[in-house]
Each structure stands twice: as C-alpha cells, then as structure tokens.
Amino acid sequence: TVKLAAFGCFGLGAVLGLGLLALSGQWWLLAVGAAAIAAAWFYTGGSRPYGYAGLGELFVFIFFGLVATAGTTYVQTDTVPGWLWPSACGIGLLACSLLMVNNLRDIDTDPDHGKMTLAVRLGERGARRAFSAMLYLPLLLGAVALVWTRENGSASPAGHISPLLTLVIALTVPLLLLPLVRRATAPVRAGARGRDLIGSLRDAGLLELAYGIVFAAATVIITL
Numbered sequence: 001t002v003k004l005a006a007f008g009c010f011g012l013g014a015v016l017g018l019g020l021l022a023l024s025g026q027w028w029l030l031a032v033g034a035a036a037i038a039a040a041w042f043y044t045g046g047s048r049p050y051g052y053a054g055l056g057e058l059f060v061f062i063f064f065g066l067v068a069t070a071g072t073t074y075v076q077t078d079t080v081p082g083w084l085w086p087s088a089c090g091i092g093l094l095a096c097s098l099l100m101v102n103n104l105r106d107i108d109t110d111p112d113h114g115k116m117t118l119a120v121r122l123g124e125r126g127a128r129r130a131f132s133a134m135l136y137l138p139l140l141l142g143a144v145a146l147v148w149t150r151e152n153g154s155a156s157p158a159g160h161i162s163p164l165l166t167l168v169i170a171l172t173v174p175l176l177l178l179p180l181v182r183r184a185t186a187p188v189r190a191g192a193r194g195r196d197l198i199g200s201l202r203d204a205g206l207l208e209l210a211y212g213i214v215f216a217a218a219t220v221i222i223t224l
Contacts, residue, residue, distance in 0.1 A: 010037050024075040032071060036063050052115040057096040065092015083148035087215060090138030094208040097134035100127060101204060105197040132185045139174035142215045146170040150222050166222055173218045180207045
C-alpha cells in the first residue's frame, strides 16, 4: 500500500512538474525532476538505500533546500539571484534537522538493523549538536539574505527602504523565530530520548514553515 501511494505521488508530482516546464520552456529541468524522483526512491528503496549509509541529510539539503528554493525561483524568473542561495541553504538545513532529530530518536536501534545514519555516525553527542546547529544557523543565513536582497533587489534604488531599516528588519526577523528554535532544541539539549523527541520533530517542522513565511514577507517588504 505504501509503495502504491509512493508511485502515485511520484506520478502526480511528475505531471505537475511537466506543466511547470511547459509554461517556463525550461525542458532541460526534466533531468532535475528525474534526479529528484530517483533521490526520493533510493533514500530507502533499492538494495543499498543511501539514507542508511549516512547520506540522507546531504540529499535532503540538495533537493529540499537548493533545488526546491532555487529551482522554484528559476522556473518563474529565469534567474537565480545571489541573495537567494543563503535562503536556500537555510531551508535545506531546516529540512535536514527533521531527519536528524528523527534519526536521533532511533540512534540506539538503527545500527542493529544496518542503518548507519548520519546521527549514528556522529554519535549521540554529535547528533544533538548538529541538530541545534541546523536550527540556529538558518537564522543567520536568513539575515544575510535580507541584507543582500536590499543591495540586489528588483525595485529601483529610489524605492528601496533605508539601509538602517533593512538592518533592523534583518535582525528582528530571526529574533521573532528564536523562541521556536529554543523550544525545538530544548529537549535535545536536555538529553531527551525516544518518544520524548517527538515534540522537537514537530517544532522543527513548524519552524521551517514559519521561517519560509516570515523571511518571504520580509524579503517582499525590503524590495518594495
């Protein structure tokens, strides 16, 4: 049943992707779409899933961060501005955090089943530190992107808000998200294990959603 559901999602995603390519005319992105489907399947599929070899976070960073963010922009604007890359990296790290905390929850049992995830390879202490870094670092990357956006925005120079106000926004937005970051990392820093980590998984997911909404809104304000 799960396999049929997966194939159904792959098929629907491919159809929608073809529609986007037809509108944008960027047919070479078919290769990127095929690579995304392959990455999704071989994460846990096939005889040697790369997700069980410690490479899951790398592919999630690439496809959920760089490809999803930069690719979405490219098919709409035919360009990928430099300021977008810090934002893409921030989204990618947040996506990786979901994987990290999920694998931290299973760090004691995964090796018994041949699952050498990145959390297992880093060890419990390293995995906890990596999870926290994956939540805090995007705040800095987002702030950098906002400042960079002002210097390369699409609006005319006369339409830009002042450099001081841009800096205030760039510093304020991460502070708005900081309480959610602290709530997500608190159980991990306190040594929570097993089911007690589910709350961190939930909060990390909510943080990624909030991060996208808040930083997107701030970007629009700065470039008006």
